[in-house]
Amino acid sequence: MRRRIIESAARIIGDRGYAEASVARIVEDVGISQGTFYRYFETRQDLFDVVLPTYAERMLEFIQEHVPKDSTGLDREMQRxxxxxxxxxxxxxxARVLDEASVQAPVANAAYFDRVVNGYVRALNRAVDRGEIEGYEPDELEGIAIALLAARNYYAKVYLSSMGRVGESRAAVLKGYRAFIARALFLPLPR
Structure with missing residues (x-):
């Protein structure tokens, strides 16, 4: 039941925003009473604080399942x-759940970024250790991870979500991302 409530909240937030994701709307969608809701969450904000981290974990698991373990370098980044x-x-x-979380669910937003940014930094460090990325200092990798996540989130918001317009094709988005990543990460920096 907890999972169903979280899933309903995520869809409603994505469609209407956090402000319109009322307990009444969520329980109606799930088909439960408000009493049942409050057995799982003390407040609506408690629910909001777990929606984004829950989907962050699902997203990371999905990515891990779809990127071959032996993939490296630019190919691995593109598969991600x-x-x-x-x-x-x-x-x-x-995209909307993530986009509005910084204001409407700051606890969830902080948990999301801690988990996702730290994971990305670890992945970049492994690429540095394997010699796939050269010319960056370890303290620069967090900024790089944040920039790459911002690019991903922008693509999600503009090109794939109901919030944005469907502009370029997915192939064009991936082509541009590949060109950027190849030049930014996988070419040695001049010494």
Whole structure:
């Protein structure tokens, strides 16, 4: 039941925003009473604080399942991006949940970014250790991870979500992302 409530809240937030994701609307969607809701969450905000972290874990698991373990370098980064876009295609409301969380669910937003940014930094460090990425200092990798996540979130919001317009094709988005990533990460920096 807890999972169903979280899933309903995520869809409603994605469709209407956090402000319109009332307990009444969520329980109606799930088909439960408000009493049942309050057995699982003390407040609406308590629910909001778990929606984004729950989907962050699902997103990371999805990406991990869809990127071959032996993949490296630019190919691995592109497979991560493709898996992310696939996840967002399956969960088109995700971009709005993420976009509004910084204001409406700051606890969830902080948990999301801690988990996702730290994971990305670890992945970039492994690429550095394997010699796939050169010329960056370890303290620069967090900024790079944040920039890459911002690019992904922008693509999700504009190209795949119900919030944005359907502009460029997915192939064009991936082509541009590949060109950017190849030049930004996988070419050695001049010494």
């Amino acid at each position: 991006m493709q898996a992310f876009l696939d996840f967002v295609s399956d969960h088109p409301w995700f």
